[in-house]
Amino acid sequence: MKHSFLLSAAVATLSTTAFSQLKHVVVPASAATKDGTSYHWCPTRYNPNHTQCFYSSKTVGTGFKIFREIGIRSDAVRTTSAVNKTWDIEIQMSNISQAPGKHSWLFSKNLVGGTKVFPRKKISLPAPTKPPAGKPAAFFRIPLAKPFLYKNQTLVVDFQTFGLKETKYWYADAQDFTITGNNPDYGGAKITSTACPTNFTMYRAGGNWPGGAIGFYGYSRVQANTAKPGFLILGASNTKWGAFTLPLDLTVAGAKGCKLGVSMDILIPTVTEKTRADGYVSNDLPIPNISSLGGVTIHAQYMVVDPGFNSLNLRFSNTYSNTIGKNGFPKAMEGFMLYNYYSQPTYDVGIYNKTRALVLELGY
Numbered sequence: 001m002k003h004s005f006l007l008s009a010a011v012a013t014l015s016t017t018a019f020s021q022l023k024h025v026v027v028p029a030s031a032a033t034k035d036g037t038s039y040h041w042c043p044t045r046y047n048p049n050h051t052q053c054f055y056s057s058k059t060v061g062t063g064f065k066i067f068r069e070i071g072i073r074s075d076a077v078r079t080t081s082a083v084n085k086t087w088d089i090e091i092q093m094s095n096i097s098q099a100p101g102k103h104s105w106l107f108s109k110n111l112v113g114g115t116k117v118f119p120r121k122k123i124s125l126p127a128p129t130k131p132p133a134g135k136p137a138a139f140f141r142i143p144l145a146k147p148f149l150y151k152n153q154t155l156v157v158d159f160q161t162f163g164l165k166e167t168k169y170w171y172a173d174a175q176d177f178t179i180t181g182n183n184p185d186y187g188g189a190k191i192t193s194t195a196c197p198t199n200f201t202m203y204r205a206g207g208n209w210p211g212g213a214i215g216f217y218g219y220s221r222v223q224a225n226t227a228k229p230g231f232l233i234l235g236a237s238n239t240k241w242g243a244f245t246l247p248l249d250l251t252v253a254g255a256k257g258c259k260l261g262v263s264m265d266i267l268i269p270t271v272t273e274k275t276r277a278d279g280y281v282s283n284d285l286p287i288p289n290i291s292s293l294g295g296v297t298i299h300a301q302y303m304v305v306d307p308g309f310n311s312l313n314l315r316f317s318n319t320y321s322n323t324i325g326k327n328g329f330p331k332a333m334e335g336f337m338l339y340n341y342y343s344q345p346t347y348d349v350g351i352y353n354k355t356r357a358l359v360l361e362l363g364y
Contacts, residue, residue, distance in 0.1 A: 027155070031173070034134070035173060039172060040171065040174040047161050048160075048163060049345050050340045050341075050345045051158070051339040052158045054096075055157070056154055060152075069361075070118075071140060072173075073140065073361075079128045081169045083127050084126055086123075088120070088163045089160065089162075092157075093115055095154070096154045100333050103154070105207030105212045105214075106286060107338065114158070115148045118144055157360060174356045174357060177333045177336070177356060177357070179333055189208075189323065190321045192247075192318070192320075193247045200219065200315055208322065208324060210327075211288075211289035213284060214322070220279030220281055222309075224279075229305050230281060230302060231267040231302070233301045234298055234300055235264060235299045236298075247319070254311025255310045258310070258315075262300060279304070282344070282346075298321075298324070335356065
């Protein structure tokens with residue numbers, strides 16, 4: 001109880017401290033006085049997007065800290081092409097015990113116990129001034145609406161941006177991290193069978209190994225801005241389903257040119273996104289952290305109900321055979337990034353990843 005009171009008092013004191021009196025730490029420290037070794041287009045360029053950066057305790061520095069401000073800067077090489085933009089953004093922070101690269105592939109799991117330090121708000125992100133040669137750009141500082149207690153663990157900084165699709169140039173400075181001794185096995189994937197219509201394509205992305213999570217998504221091409229129900233079909237086979245040989249031609253059933261290419265072992269409901277013109281469908285699929293799943297192949301196919309498309313009133317995607325990898329990153333690293341943008345910002349699965357993290361300045 002005493003420690004809780006002292007912590008509350010510390011937070012209250014910090015809340016009244018002028019921002020000019022704050023100390024600052026740059027993460028990663030190697031980019032404190034020079035431009036980072038890389039850059040990234042999320043979360044500052046593409047809308048909408050979801051970006052999550054991970055920093056090891058070594059990168060942030062030892063000791064507990066109460067962060068009250070966050071700063072982001074543009075990549076110095078690209079500052080001349082950056083423009084002013086309205087940034088509709090929300091920021092969260094959390095502490096996790098897993099090292100970067102060993103975290104969950106689900107955004108939500110990495111934020112358990114975290115703090116919404118900056119509730120959704122539109123702010124003006126100015127075009128930065130090009131710095132002198134060899135120097136980094138200045139940080140654009142954002143006062144946090146709620147202080148965050150950093151507990152000397154892996155720091156997670158989560159950015160979500162909203163709004164209509166736009167691509168105004170504003171590349172954020174970032175740092176790449178070297179992966180030493182990592183021999184990841186991501187598994188593999190193969191597209192089989194044909195779709196009806198032929199442009200109903202489906203794909204898979206994410207952390208494809210035990211303990212990871214993958215996202216299946218596809219473009220059904222139903223009438224624009226309509227919500228059509230359907231299923232993600234998961235099967236153990238793409239050659240047999242009971243007495244039927246796969247792929248099964250559905251022409252005689254009233255679906256000319258359509259083929260069922262997956263044994264219908266599991267059907268997961270889905271629905272096309274009403275706000276889109278391409279009939280977008282998506283499903284998250286966490287992979288249990290069971291090592292024996294490495295090497296197992298899952299066959300998948302989307303089926304969407306579309307009255308009038310054919311006599312069976314069904315559309316089918318191509319089939320996607322996904323072999324689960326044996327591991328993701330055997331060794332942890334100092335920084336990491338998960339991100340989605342454009343068509344996948346609402347995914348809980350981090351579709352894309354980089355062994356890099358944004359260069360940030362944290363005031364405490």
